[in-house]
Amino acid sequence: MKRKQDEKSFEGYIERVKRELTSPDVLTFRFSSHAGRNFAAVYLDGLADKTLLGELVAKPLKAAGKEEGAEEIARLLASPEVKEGKNFTDCIQGILDGNAALFCEGEEKFFIIGLKSPPGRAVTEPPTQVTVKGPREGFTEDIKTNLGLVRKRLKSPSLQVEMLSAGKQSNTAIAIVYLDGICKKERVEEIKRQIGENEIDLIADSSYISSFISKRPRSLFKHCGTCEKPDVFCAKLSEGRVGIIADGSPIALTAPYMVVEDFHSPEDYYITSYRATILRALRVAAVLVGVLLPALYICAQLFKIQLIPVKLLFKIASSVSGIPFSPSIEMFLTLMVLEVLNEASIRMPKYVGLAMSVVGALVLGDTAVKAGIISTPAIIIVAFSAICLYTVPDLVETTTTLRLLFLIVAGSVGTYGVVLLTAFLFCYLCSEQSFGVPLLAPFAPLCPGDLKDGIYKSHLLSMKRRPQSLSPKNKVRLKSAEK
Amino acid sequence: MKKLNVRRITAVLYAILITAMAFLFFTNDFGLVDIRKTAVIIGAGIDVDGEEVSVTAQVAIPQPSETGANTQYIEVEGKGVTVADALNVINKKTGFYPKLVFCKLLVLGESCSEGNIFEILDYFYRDDYTQLTPVVAMCEGSAAELLASKMRFGNTATVSVERLLSDEAKKSGNVSTVNLKIVGIDSHSPSKSCYMPYIRAQEQSAQGGEQGGGGSSSGQQSGDSAGSSGSSGGKQEFLCDRTAVFSDGRFAGVLTEEETFALNLLKNNVRHVFIPCGENELQTLSLRGCKGGVRVKEEGGVPEIEIYFSAVAQIADVNSAESPPSISDGVVPEDVLRAGERAISGRMDALVSSLKNSGCDALGFRTLLYRFHYPLYERYGDGLPSEANVTYKVNLRSAG
């Protein structure tokens, strides 16, 4: 009994924290009031703001008397975020979150004071979703900033943010964001359940959450939408989706996901519907060309020469006649070179980049052709394919894998293999769902109303209803006079 | 009992599948006839020598080149009892697998006229991998020699003939271009007749002057296996303004240039043609908006053949000088129009007479009767074209 009382004493608390948090960056700031009452603030160096600790905590408490209770002390504190600790776990968690735990001499209660100021970057334009027209703000790694960016756009009482914590060691804050009255509540519950069911040490990025909530995490196709722009995130919430923001990740997730989403660009909604439709059709065509062109080139060379016009055939035949590799291996090697260059160019320091591009383009490209190792058409096709795939950057992971698969099938089985693999993918995609919504919606199953924002982009005023594929609770999104 | 882990089994199966595919991918030389082993035949000539068929293929051999613009053409000859056999001989001799999918021209030598042409062409209709798109023509002399000719404009013989028999040339009414499909359909129709351009070679001097008369064909015959095109002799020019006609698959004669012109006006959708006319003053009329053809009508229970042609005429040239105001007027005088109509009717009449004499129904009277007046066909079909009662309706209107 006595020991328990000791533990809840001023020094007992400090001792206990030091026992639990042995790391040297856990600091204790001891100070006294004019009346001689002792206080101690325990915080993590680097995460808590020391200036604020001095200004909002230490300075006001100088006036604290010897006998004042917890309520009076809390009133003296100038910090807007003061929480009374319920138990010792709260205390430890608060410190680890970057806040300060304040202990007062002669008082069993303690306070968690919001002084979190983790190092982070400012709100900038996201590098993966650059737009010419439209907002340029992007999410950052800080969950509070991200939620602020969302709140800034959705000033609605319906906006609900449910906070969870995931990761046994990381205790990463996860925010489930949705619009009450539009989004199906069951979907939110399902996501919460699936996140809760998985125990992992660390949630380093939102992609971990994406794997947790996917029914088929091993699938080649993703089951969660991703976005880095708060405007896109809010637009998706307003359609009836659930948003997930993880602390430490600038990529927010949205669910349910449909493949067609990735063919949409944020800019489509800020330009004319005609231009947007053309651009979307172009993206679809580009992805098809990017995935299928290397495979079809192999098929044409090995199995069905007729696919090539006769004059082009002579040119290709001239180019490939001195090449020591079979057409399929030549294409495979060229593709591998491209992948290596791509990988290296992303990771290498910027100042080496220029030199490496010269080596990549000139030495590997030009010299290989001159030496008769790789033919010119192969390089043209691989380069064009790579450019095409980057018209839909969100699908690049999937499409580059598919391109390789198609290439292998084309080189081994031929054109029929390509057709079979396409049919296989259709069949596979038709059976895949993301939170009850088929991945190929609104095309399969067909939702005629949703086709207004599929490949074809209708005018904003004609999209009066929310996507039916998402089965939103409130179906109407626009009420306007007929124009 | 341990429950089967379907997911693991599926993953293993996929891994095996991908490995097998990858193995095939990296070792895919399992008898494929790829782009490097293919002899792209751009044109073929067929001659018959007794019981033997000789196929001469003009083959494109792309040469290694950085710019990819270097192609050599050679003629390769193979002999066999059938066309397929001869093509197989080419494969044996050269190691190249001859593919006819890019063949755009098929020339039958004069020797083919002795038998039924479908004994030779049968291969092309039978083989699933051969299309019926190549243009078919018959040539004077040997097809092998024609393909080996050294051309005046530096092209291969195939390219030169192909240009002469192009769709544009067909629309000018000068050549009666047909492909394997048309030949086959016409021959298997109730008319049982077909036609194809008749190619004559003309030797030209190095300076370009004409040396030999029409019909003399030269050019070195390629060796047993291969030879570069036309290594000696004068340079050649081809004329395709005549037409060979066939009845029941057998050669029935050659139509003259005028008859060929009339045939083209009626059978092809000609676009812009020229025709000389006039008696004292000679004019060349330019005809546009041409509509010509053959109709079969029933007159008192008897089939009546009507050959019709209408066009808008303009004077293209006159053999006498005219003043600018009369040229700018642009109206063709009535007498010139009538002279033009007479010239066209005359050519058509010559064509019909020639076809009647040869017993060839190249204009398809019997087919028309079969399709549009079937009851009459059963009674009168056999009498056509020799007993045909033909009327001509030619109408030229002045432009302007």
Added chain:
Amino acid sequence: MLKNKLSVRQICIIMCVYGAASKLMLYPTTMAAACGNLLWASILLNTALQSAIVWGVCFLSERTGVTFFELVQRGLGKTVARIIYAVYAVYFLFSAFAPMVEQQLMVHEAFYDTIPSILVFLPFFIFAVYAGSKGLTNAGRTAEICLPVFAVTVFLLLVMSAMECDFSALLPFGARKFSEVLSGCGRGFFRFDGGAVMLMFMGNYEKTKRSSLKIALSSAIGGITVAAVAAVFWAVYSDLAVVQYFAITKISIFFSAISLIGRTDLLAVYALDIAMLFSIVLNIQLASYALTKVFARPLTSIYSLALNAVLIVLAFALNNKFALVQSLASSVLGWATLACAYVLPLAAWGLKFMGGRREKA
């Protein structure tokens, strides 16, 4: 849990697209050989018969609201229902075999320049096992994807062949005897199994306003599309049509731009082949569905694997015996089609009346 629910729209698309796609391989050529210039008439006659029976089954489905299995079970007991579904499983298995052989031949001709090994066709079975294990809902969704592919490619191929068409070749109508048209109907009868397909869909969709009419009309549109392609095929090749084996791959080769841009028509054929593949696999999906009812266990992957194993054995056993396959299909399978797609659906109406009387009694 495997899903077998379909929407009326999906059934309409299946009837139209899959019904037509499976008949665009060798069917026009066989009809050209049987009926000459009246090939279209024979196709239309069979289409009319099929549409009528499809309408009948749809109407029955609307009136009863139960699956065919439940209908038989109510009238004749569970054992009989299982036996009938086992018969249907066998029927659909063999229905898949004939178009599969045609597909194999078409692949050899249209996808390769030289005759490839039979092994090249083996990946078809990998796809068939996978797709065959999916339920009817998946079939409906793939049909929705196939609709635009089918419509665009057929339209393109028809447009590309338009310049070469001589529709007067379809004349005269009176030159051939009606018996030839009937003989053509008989030869192609096994392909018109819409009644049997519809029996399997029975009770698996929610009826809507005029759904019977819509489904029957879709089936008719599919047949009319086949007849149109066949007519164009004859208009392009006339008497040579009988030696042009795969109409859809041949009708547009005379398109003038092909010499400049290569065989782009083949790309359309390849895209169309996706619909053809799904139309063949639909039979396996239906056989799988029937077996699920027979064994009352949804082990569709195993059923699909077993069905495809039988198909592989048949494919190897009857390799290079195409004439035999065709003659067996038009005779034995023709009678089987008469029984499964026409007689049994009519008998189902009888069961409905029996059930009605029993309820009244």
